[in-house]
Amino acid sequence: MTSALEKVTGAVRQRVSSLTSVPLPRSVDERWLGATWPVRELAPAPPGLKPVLGDDGAPVLGHTLDFMRFGTDFTLKRYETYGPVSWMGVFGRRMVVLSGPEATQIALVNKDKAFSSQDGWKFFIERFFDRGLMLLDFGEHHLHRRIMQTAFTRDRLAGYLGQMGPTLREGVAAWSDRANPRIYWSLKQLTLDVATRVFMGMRSGDDADAINRAFVKAVRAGTAVIRFPMPGGRWAAGLQGRKVLESYFRANLPSKRLSDGEDLFSALCSATTDDGERFTDTDVVNHMIFLMMAAHETATIAATSVVYNLAKNPEWQERARQESLALGDEMPDIDALESLTALDLVLKESLRLNAPSPSSARMTVKDTEVLGHFIPEGTLVNVTPTVNHFVPECWTDPMRFDPERFNEQRREDKSHRYAWLPFGGGAHKCIGLHFATFEVKALLHEMLRAYRWTVPPVYKARWDYTSLPIPADGMPIRLERR
Structure with a gap:
């Protein structure tokens, strides 16, 4: 050590x-x-x-x-x-x-059920994302995950991808008049548009914009330093955002129950296990609010990280572009996106260097120990798997951008089961990881086809961790249409 x-x-x-x-x-x-x-x-x-x-x-x-x-x-x-x-x-x-890998594994595998995800996250985000999947534990979490999994099958993912493709292509094309965008904010708007379209079946417009603003307020409130509803503060804004979201989902839930739509909202309303278990109306509302947050925030951060690394490493940008151009002009399906190996390597390395969710909250519900250290009951615990992404016992020259570390010959991510955790691990591993991966790859595929982009050689991104890691300056890039 x-x-x-x-x-x-x-x-x-x-x-x-x-x-x-x-x-x-x-x-x-x-x-x-x-x-x-x-x-x-x-x-x-x-x-x-x-x-x-x-x-x-x-x-x-x-x-x-x-x-x-x-x-x-x-x-x-x-x-x-x-x-x-x-x-x-x-x-x-x-x-x-x-x-570190060993301590992380103990907490996330949680063999003795000493670490509660529900009680840990309660401190940070319960008021805004109450009873989302991440805020459930043990048997209840397992049941809700089984029901929800029916909304994330490969067939469902193929349907979601078919819906998001035109939105991504249209949104990326609209950037052609912006030579120097703050790319984080452009990507955020686009992923929010995808989320409202694919998750809720909404088109862009005033209602979608209001929903998007409510999500942003709720996300930022979780790490407010002043944790009570002071007028004008982030906590108060988050509570108001939650009310807006609840009102929207409850108002639209009856029609979604009766529809056979392909959006996630409809899928959760009809999700049923082989044993006939289904979500209540309240369950659907809570899960939709949480999943919307998780989907668009993580996708935006991941896409921003990839854009940055491709700007700093033009040889990888060109390598990825050639693979995308080889697919032709058709909207890519799942199989096509899975064939983009260069982009896959860059995405994995970008997730290693800047994991969208850099920590995971837990609370000890009984006395326990980790690597011989005593942790009493009632202790707030922060599991930080992103440290694992940089420990030299798992990674060669860990501070260097090196996508080839994920190729089949090296597979440094296999050096330890918990060496690479951009989507968490254990029972609470992100249920939407494949959705997020396909969305980011589809988005970057459209960017690579349409543009080349650069940043000044001296530019270095600085990530702001006030809520989740975002570029403090919005990440200005120079965008040139091909």
């Missing part, structure tokens, strides 16, 4: 030096890079176990702002300092952080 951490140390320092030049108060950088906080035990450990060590960070806020500013770099620094099991002050309380 020591040698691995030493390698991480050098890589972290190299990466920190490459952060954007956006100025910060000198004290902030010094506090993160050089200042130390008193190291304390989380709780006394029983005989045979070790206490979890960590620090509170700044008064009240703890390390909340550190993580929002530095994201993965901050978690790598914590891994370097404390190892795979530690705690830190955040959002006014103490939270255990589990990093």
Whole structure:
């Protein structure tokens, strides 16, 4: 472990030096890079176990702002300092952080059922995404996942892909008058259009725009520092966004129950297991709100990361483009998208370097231990699998963009079962991972056919982790029609 951490140390320092030049108060950088906080035990450990060590960070806020500013770099620094099991002050309380493949596997496999996803996420997003699939546990989670799986079969995915194709092609073509777009915001609008079309059967327009704004407010509220409905604050906006979403889905649910539409809303209304189990109306509303959030946010981040890496590595952009052009002008189906091997390698590497969901919340529902460290009942836990994406025991030169690490000859993602986790792992592994993969590949396929794009050689993306990792400047690119 020591040698691995030493390698991480050098890589972290190299990466920190490459952060954007956006100025910060000198004290902030010094506090993160050089200042130390008193190291304390989380709780006394029983005989045979070790206490979890960590620090509170700044008064009240703890390390909340550190993580929002530095994201993965901050978690790598914590891994370097404390190892795979530690705690830190955040959002006014103490939270255990589990990093590295072994610690991550223990929490996500959850053999002794000590880690509750429902109770963990409750602290962050329950008020906005109540009883979404990620916020259910154990038997109830298994039941809801079985019902929902009928809406994500390969045949269903093929239908969704057929619906999203024209929306993506039309949306990408509309960028032709924007020579220097902030590509994150362009992609976000497009993935929201896809989500409202494929998930809800809605066309673009005022209603769709209102729904999209409500989702954005709900997503941003989860990591609000002021966690009560102060007028004008993110928490209050999120609660209002939730009301808008509930009203829309409840108003449209009766007609969806009677329809045989191909959108996800209709699919969840009719989803039935072989045993006849179905969702209640309330279940459908809760799952739709959660799935809409998960789908468009993760797809936007993943697509933005791919666009960035293809801009920085034009040889890979051209390699991927040639594969897309070889498919011709027809809308690609699932088999066609699966044949885009270069784009697949770039997507996987982009997800490694910037996972759309960089952490996963849990709460211990009984005393437990991880790698010999004692964690008491009632402890908020943050599982950070993105650290696993950079540990040198799993990856060659982990800070370098190298899509070939995923080719069949190397398959570095197989170095450990939990080395690569862009979609989570264990029982709560993302149910929509194949949908997201096809959507991102279909979107990039349309971009590659229509444009070439670049960023200045000195440009480096800085990811803002206030909610999920997004480019702080929206990522300006130069877009040129082919």
